[in-house]
Amino acid sequence: MATKGFGKLHAKWSPVCVANFQYEPVILLNEAKLEEKIFQKELLEKENEIKRANEINMEKDEAKKQELKKNQPKEELKFSKEEFIKSCPKKVFSLDPSNRIIIAHQDSCMFCNECTKHLAKYFPKNSESFLKIVNKPNVYHFSIETNGSLEAKDIVFLGLEVLKKKLEDIRQCLSSGTR
Secondary structure, three states, X not given: OXXXXXXXXXXXXXXXXXXXXXXXXXXXXXXXXXXXHHHHHHHHHHHHHHHHHHHHHHOOOHHHHHHHHHOOOOOOOXXXXXXXXXXXXXXXEEEOOOOOEEEOOHHHOOOOOHHHHHHHHHOOXXXXXXXXXXXXXXXXXXXXXXXOOOOHHHHHHHHHHHHHHHHHHHHHHHHHOOO
16 A cells, blocks of 8 residues: 655655755965975074084084984974875865976865864964865755655755745744734
8 A cells, every 4th residue: 555655754755865065165275375384494494404413513522412413303394295185085185297286176175174284283373374265155065865756856846845835834923923
């Protein structure tokens, strides 16, 4: 015996398997500023390395020389473009032929912020000035997977009709003062 029902009563009557919406990402990458910061950091590291080497070479006392060598600061984390690109699970970024970071697949971004966290490890004070991920206002990607009983666009239109009717009922109740 066939019976008619609604998805509200039981999932077996729901024509939708999955409904999903996602914001559209806007990725703002200031690659020139990032390159400049990487260059400045590398230059500073080289200057410090030369200073330490000169201090060690200028020291006459062998015991102090050995102590200076032991007390050298540990290597700082070095920023790697390849590691930055690998930090994104959706492969949004890539390198162009001139070894610059580019946004290859902006629509794949899922707002996980792994790339911004990766930058923050190397540039904790100003990582947001290099990369910012925001959503485009009033733009969404909406997708529906059906079980085949209805077309996806029909499900959306029928859902909007039900919503329209419910809103009309609310409007009437408010205007008449009843519940």
